[in-house]
Amino acid sequence: MSGEDAPAHQQNAVDQKQETKPTEEPKTEPPKTESPPAAAAEAAATPAATTEKVPEEETFTYRALVLTGYGGYDKVKLQVKKGKPTLKAGEVLVRVKACGLNFADLMARQGLYDRLPSPPVTPGMECSGVVEAVGEEVTDRKVGDKVMVLNRFGLWQEVAVAPANHTFLIPEGMSFEEAAALPVNYITAYMMLFDFGNLRPNQSVLVHAAAGGVGIAATQLCKTVKDVTVFGTASASKHETITQGGVTHAIDYRTKDYVEEVRKISPKGMDIILDPLGGSDTHKAYNLLKPMGKLITYGAANMLAGQKKNLLAVAKNWYHQFSIHTLSLIQGNKSVCGFHLGYLDGETELITEAMNTILDFYKDGKIKPRIDSTWHLEQVGDAMRKMQERNNIGKVILTTEPMPEEEKKEETKKEDKKEDKKKEDKKKDDKKKDDAKKEEKKDDKKDDKKKEEPKKEEKKEEEKKEEPKKEEK
């Protein structure tokens, strides 16, 4: 897959708050303190802006987000890559306008998603943009086409390469943000509901994290079928929005037992349950199915507790992982399905079929991606945080638009504060451990040892786990 070529052009990491200046040779040690002039950033985004004598392949630069190692939000750095990517037959080069954030990206950052190659690597499963070049044998895409792209990884950068059949033409009237918000969430929701779920009129669907990207897509898709009742979980502050979006019964899982709430309204249970949570919630979902009901599990959000890999949460999720015997399935007349788009990347035909139907729905005004917020590439850490802490309603988007200078200064201030906080934390750490530097690279071990740290911190982590557990995806 094309994304695999990208890392070859990578430079070493630079701090997220900084831009490197475009240079002729890849820098091995970019300046750590110097603030980049706005003009340089502009130049990086516009390949034609450099001198004419040097071949474009060498002067061509673009900004890319790079996961430099597993860990917290700061592990995704903004770097400048150099050299125009070459295209293989069947591939297209896309000037990226917007990128979608997905839960898998958060998992990947923690080292919990095996479809992303080892760092350093550019994450990103979906984006929108304009075709800038086409490889040989590409007949159905041309330079200038507005497209959305779906790829295993490698799309969080200003210029991305993908097989032409991983791109879909953006329909009239759809913004780049919407186009970047659409592929992963809507294909996921569509295939779960209409392939595994076989959704039909009059049925009932439980949508967990109904204010998340998949949740909103699933709700809209449910409404394309007559008289479908949607039960959606979300925290109370989001109920108004999701109810307007099509959720029939909004349930605040933070203050109420969602199983009880569902049973009150639908004593026999649900026809379809979409489960992004994993662990013990999958058990609950299974028991909440009607005869001929389908449980579709598509994630393990319960595994994500905190910014870095939380071994306790992972172990807990693993321990509670749902395992089902066929005899129980037979006697219950039930179906248990697993879905993850990231593992379907060879199935172009299936995906294209789904996408065509989804785009028809869009053209008919039946679906419309809901953008929660749009962030500059420099802000990827905050964007990820918003999603991970379940503060979003709808899709979190990255834009490749250059960041205005004043915002950048703001960011720098914020980053500096964060940096100060980090340094403080580190000092504390250093008091306890002499080998702190070593551990920075070995996140697993670090997480283990974290348990020995001050109780206050541990308690905070504990709270974090409890609170936003079942929110948006």
Add this chain to the structure above:
Amino acid sequence: MSGEDAPAHQQNAVDQKQETKPTEEPKTEPPKTESPPAAAAEAAATPAATTEKVPEEETFTYRALVLTGYGGYDKVKLQVKKGKPTLKAGEVLVRVKACGLNFADLMARQGLYDRLPSPPVTPGMECSGVVEAVGEEVTDRKVGDKVMVLNRFGLWQEVAVAPANHTFLIPEGMSFEEAAALPVNYITAYMMLFDFGNLRPNQSVLVHAAAGGVGIAATQLCKTVKDVTVFGTASASKHETITQGGVTHAIDYRTKDYVEEVRKISPKGMDIILDPLGGSDTHKAYNLLKPMGKLITYGAANMLAGQKKNLLAVAKNWYHQFSIHTLSLIQGNKSVCGFHLGYLDGETELITEAMNTILDFYKDGKIKPRIDSTWHLEQVGDAMRKMQERNNIGKVILTTEPMPEEEKKEETKKEDKKEDKKKEDKKKDDKKKDDAKKEEKKDDKKDDKKKEEPKKEEKKEEEKKEEPKKEEK
């Protein structure tokens, strides 16, 4: 359910080869050797044939098959019941013409099916016949309607009671045999393929036991969808028939590895697999699924090895029972479903919906039940044997038509021979065990001790297990 009332009218068991004479009072010890006159049997089948002065409720008699205890074929006895069943509101009385045999009936005889109440009880999940009386509140059925009936049990008798909404009008041109062959197999195949399976054009389906009742129904239903490829397993002698019936690739599982054969033709695997086998075959099926593939398991035929409960086979099946983790489902994008119509008896709406579509297919000439053979009630043992030893192609049917005298004599001779063989076997047994009589009632224990019996016999059992294992259901 109505069937639960039936046992109240039951008499004690009589030998399968014999008819009891109609009497005024229930016999507690019916004659064991006396051969019944044909006239008596006739009278039993025709309620009006007795004197006029005694109220019908008392003189009304009918023949019924009764499972008298768990064990071999001889545990199902033909008895005469007395007294016209009373109808509750919503129920109908059906004069039964033909009954269908199902795998669940074979499991039930061995005590392996928990939807049948404890013996003595009349088995039978489906039949066809004519409505003879309707209870209060029945508006959509009238006396004289030709119907097929689906019930949890209690239909292998000349007169059966069932809720009216468990009956379906027999369409023009459908014989009683066809009507008795249709409900269980076609509803099972339909719901597996079109509800859980979500079968669509161009897909591939693996049908195990393709010459069995469900197998033939599934094949025909697959052909109602455009360009579906059916892979069917059956022994070679049945290939011509199933190929004519719609199987695209017939596979002789006795001489070839069906997994290899499927992979040769379809390297990516199957979209849908119907698995009546259980145990290790469910594992194979799971691995043979394409992404977005659905495995639908609906039985544990591998558990049935020999006439009586085989604890080794049951244990083996249990040990190999498929258990699946959600993580594997997610990474494989797979679905595992369990189906058994016997556990769906509350779901009248779902079943009626399926049945209506099936009857439309019948009327359009798209499906037609294939009758393997029709047997008299007296021959139920042979009928069960034919099915259990997988010698059938299509449905095994019981008819309530009285058995002609000459056939009856033949049966008696055969039965006598069987009886002799049984006595011989028993003598052998008696040499080894003094408490044989006690054990007759305790089949579980008996099966355990069987392992200690002569090796020759054990080997024979072993062969039996290996050979017809994956044949028809």
